[in-house]
Amino acid sequence: MSKRKVLFVASVAEHFHAFHRPYLKWFYDSGFEVHVACRGEFIDSNVSQVWHIGFERSPLSLSHIKSLIQLKAIIDDNDYALISCHTPMASVLTRLSAIVARKKGTPLLYTAHGFHFFKGASAWSWLTYYPVEVALTYITDAIICINTEDFDLIRTKGSSDTEYFVIPGIGVDSERFKPPLSEQKISLRDALNIDKDDFVIIYAAEFIERKNHRLLIDATERLRTQMKSFTVLLAGKGVLLSEIKSYVESCGLNRQIRFAGFVTDIEKYYQASDIVVSTSKQEGLGINLVEAMMCGLPPVATIDRGHGTIIEHGVNGVLFAQDDLQALADAIFEIYSNDERRSKIAKSAIKRAAVFDIANALDAMTRIYAQFLDKDTRSS
The missing domain is CATH 3.40.50.2000 (Glycogen Phosphorylase B;)
Incomplete structure (x- = not known):
């Protein structure tokens, strides 16, 4: 019997280096085959497959079309038990690419590490990102925020069928960061x-x-x-x-x-x-x-x-x-x-x-993952 697969998506490999290793390990230790999609090189002993996608930050880049096609093919070819996406443009493309997969039962979660629209943001940011993020809640199973301003805004304006969460950041290792003698x-x-x-x-x-x-x-x-x-x-x-x-x-x-x-x-x-x-x-x-x-x-x-x-x-x-x-x-x-x-x-x-210790963030985030994995009733 093959392992169930999960996919993590972020614009660049550095995002995985900086934030996601503990979460990739949790999935691996839980018996999943872990895939990631990003731009750049990424190596992790808990990851079985790295898909190289040429994500760009600019919302106006024409290269998004190629990335969308590549990502959709990857998602359609793999029967993912869960997809977790991060960073704005990569997450826009992931959610558009996963429409068919969601209809087949794949839960799709977006972790917002800080929306580009916020109190005091430019009119350009509000006009560019706000309507897109609100619209995309209708094809997203859960939005996870790391601050209350983002959480309060998106759960008020987004789809009522989507679930919304706020967690204590993505975690910092207190064994590494501690006061010196x-x-x-x-x-x-x-x-x-x-x-x-x-x-x-x-x-x-x-x-x-x-x-x-x-x-x-x-x-x-x-x-x-x-x-x-x-x-x-x-x-x-x-x-x-x-x-x-x-x-x-x-x-x-x-x-x-x-x-x-x-x-x-x-x-x-x-x-x-x-x-x-x-x-x-x-x-x-x-x-x-x-x-x-x-x-x-x-x-x-x-x-x-x-x-x-x-x-x-x-x-x-x-x-x-x-x-x-x-x-x-x-x-x-x-x-x-x-x-x-x-x-x-x-x-x-x-x-x-x-x-904001990693133990607290990991506990909060994995509870959310587990909640949606339980909803994925497809055979492994």
């Missing part, structure tokens, strides 16, 4: 060539417009006259990296700002730091903040649906208005200059971050 912090700073006496601010984010790195750079320029010795670590890669490096140089901030590049051991950088910052214009949740908070860092972040899901202002972090340069600089300086407040927020941050 004082001697470990000193050792890490030595290994990373960071002065042991510096106050270290970290922002781990892709270098794209949405992450708004320039705001933190401008705040750094203001803070260099107030703070004696500090370092800003910018970790990540992206299309704007060269442009941001040039901007830092033009501001004369090469001493204060350091580019760590794309790192696979980001926990070491968090554990060597004193505070985490996010100047992002919008986040579905903000996993980088959760990781840093687990390592004992007080967070300073923009007011946003995702950040607001994680941070209670003044309790386990500080929230400031979008693009408010002075508020950002003031928040960083306050935490820098007040050891007692920094320690208090850090302790609360660790406690809050525990909610």
Whole structure:
């Protein structure tokens, strides 16, 4: 008797690397044959088949037609017990490709890692993505959200026949992300060539417009006259990296700002730091903040649906208005200059971050998977 198959779909392999390995393992351990479809190379011992699809992010790309045809052929040729799709455009194509499969009994679940339409989003985002997502609820069995703003909106406007869920993110490994002992912090700073006496601010984010790195750079320029010795670590890669490096140089901030590049051991950088910052214009949740908070860092972040899901202002972090340069600089300086407040927020941050532990997310998500697998009554 052959194993039942499941299919995970996301636009790029990095999405699976970053978020989905525990879930792929859960299916494998539960006796399923696991398939994934994405652009790029992906290797995982729990995955039997990787389908290479040339997904594009832009909703206007003509290559979507080819991806749609490829994906439909894959879904029609495999009798999947469940399909789990992620990322906007890949999920649009998956749901269109799986219309026939759903009619035959394959449950189709979409996990929204943050809708492109949200309070404060551009008219373009609302006009482009909102009507499509609402329409697609009518051919989706379940929508899973990671923040309450997305959840409240889509369940109100979407199909009443679709089931809606909100889960505590996609999970962070608290065994990997944890506060260092004082001697470990000193050792890490030595290994990373960071002065042991510096106050270290970290922002781990892709270098794209949405992450708004320039705001933190401008705040750094203001803070260099107030703070004696500090370092800003910018970790990540992206299309704007060269442009941001040039901007830092033009501001004369090469001493204060350091580019760590794309790192696979980001926990070491968090554990060597004193505070985490996010100047992002919008986040579905903000996993980088959760990781840093687990390592004992007080967070300073923009007011946003995702950040607001994680941070209670003044309790386990500080929230400031979008693009408010002075508020950002003031928040960083306050935490820098007040050891007692920094320690208090850090302790609360660790406690809050525990909610988003992978064990909690995995439990919530696998309960949903199990619910829909039970509905799949086809013979294996």
